[in-house]
Amino acid sequence: MARVKLDDVSKSYEDVVAVNNMNLDLADGEFITLVGPSGCGKSTTLETVAGLTKPTSGTIHIGEKEVTNLPPKDRGIAMVFQNIALFPHMDVYDNISFGLRLRDFPKDEIDERVEEAAEVVELEGMLDRMPDELSGGQRQRVAIARSIVRDPDVFLMDEPLANLDAKLRVNMRTELQRLHKQLETTIIYVTHNQAEAMTMSDRIAVINGGELQQIAPPLTCYNKPSNRFVAGFIGSPSMNFTPATVREGDLQADGYSLSYDTAAVEGLASREAVEIGIRPEDIYLVENESEAAEPSTRVEVVTDVLEPMGDEIFVYLKPVEAGAEDGMGSVEEREGLLMSVDPATDITEDQTVEIVFDRARLHLFDMENGNAISHGVIQGAMMDTGPGEDEAQADD
């Protein structure tokens, strides 16, 4: 167990900057997830911690020791790979014990540790199987056993569940959480799947274009995204964004206006335009207006496509004037709003409905740099965030 600290870590290849000035400080025993779209630099960051890639600049500490230039084996880490990477010519026992045998551990101790690790991942009695005789989930367990058998200070996991089918992935997600609780080891977990990030981690580090966007507990990332990218990346389906011009006391968006509390949002009046962000579940039909903490004025829209999900219905909305008559064109250009409603709602396609936005859960972003200006636009009804919110918010 150890804390992990990255100071100004950068990694650039010939003409590409993969990681740019990454600063991370992980507490001992923390489960942290690096999340971001493909090619954002999250795997490269993990590889620098593993020692598989040397950073171009910056330093890495594991525990009290600086490990920036140490080979992987001297860092006290273990890694689980996306393709599982079991050695196909070795049986389960040999795969798990490979690292120990290289270090010339006595036979008794190897046996004991392998037994123990196999027990943790529930692989007892399978030690003499070959990898190709195992199912995907079992292979993943072997890979995890192979990493815990060496009793590392830090676990590094590079999209370990990406190659499993959907049901197994959810099971393994729970097992990893259980494992983390049991071992209390620091875990750095890389994924592009925001659902994995939300459910498993103590904190999420959202990365884009090689740069850290926000590092905070999952609910903070969800409720108080530090910028437009985080807001759009975390949450499924994604947040709605609409540009709006700022007027005295209200925001004029495309076809509707939303009033705001001048006292609640400092300096908003001095801006000309902002980007409004609102999550699908924070838009309500007029008949459910009372569920919104701070309902806005009513806006008339036309429903477009319905996506019944079982537990909710996603409703795509288009502005009234672009509706029935001229059909396609303008809808394509304008990003429609997405609203989620209760499955029992009586709603059909191409129906004119009235909606309200919850102004307490409206996000405002800077038009240029996308940084968050405000979460909620009404005094006294600012966004309620999850536990541990003030603990960690990225400074930059």
Next chain:
Amino acid sequence: MAGSQDTVAGPGASGGHATGTDRRERLRRFWKSDFVRSSPFWLIPFLLMGLAVYGGIIWNFLISLTDYEGFLQPPDYSNLDFEMYAQALADPAVFSTGRNTFVLLVAFTTITLILGIFLAILIDSDIRQKNTVQTIYLLPFALSFVVTAQFWLWMYNFQNGLVNTVLGLFGLGPYNWIGNPELVLGAIIFALIWQFSGYCMVVFLAGLQSIPNDQFEAAKVDGASIIKTYWRVIIPQLKSASVSAAVVLMIFALKIFTFLYAMFGTYRPPKGTDVLATLMVREAFNLQNWAYAAAIATILLAMGLAVVAPYLYYQYRARAL
């Protein structure tokens, strides 16, 4: 095809009329079956292969059991015995050529495989311009045996050959590579290795490049040095590549006759390089001892199978085939 039905409906069945139409119906169905209709595509190659190769082997074996020699009378198949084999086993020429064949087969195959893996690993690990380098190593394989044989003959020339000239710079030699019975087999094996190690490397390189990168990374994280990574993790995964490379190499080693004939232009290569194949051709086409040559050919075949079979069996057991 319809054999089992025939026996059931055959003599035991009553009502001759019914069986007659049945038979006609079955025959019609047989002619329309996939088996018959697809036969033009596989039957001819099947027969050619069967007669030319396996028929040839069997006929050769039959001849080896007779006392057939000369051109005067056809072989006498009425009196078959293993006399020729007894004669061959007692013949010191068969023993020495057999030993040479064996040494050549084993030494050439083993060294070429090891060299091939070594080169493949070097190229796989860091040389960037892989395609160019691959072609450079593969070129010798594209040369005909005749070309290789001729220019290695020049290279090994006692007075002006490149090999002796280079060794002379270090104050060694000159060695009589071709004339010395103790050196000539090694010299020929070396020339063959030169020709085939590139091919071997390409086969292993393809195998290496199909191994995903995270195998190396997993070994590295587990603390394996580069040598241990290759020795314990990567090379064991090259099983199927080594089967295909080894089989091809062994086949070429058994075809060594072409190389020797191209090098020396005679059925009698210098002492020390005489192999079973050259002995067999001499016995057959110089001396017309057809039966004796056939017996030697059968011994050569048995030897080839004996070397290849255990390896193939092992691979079969390990499910690499």
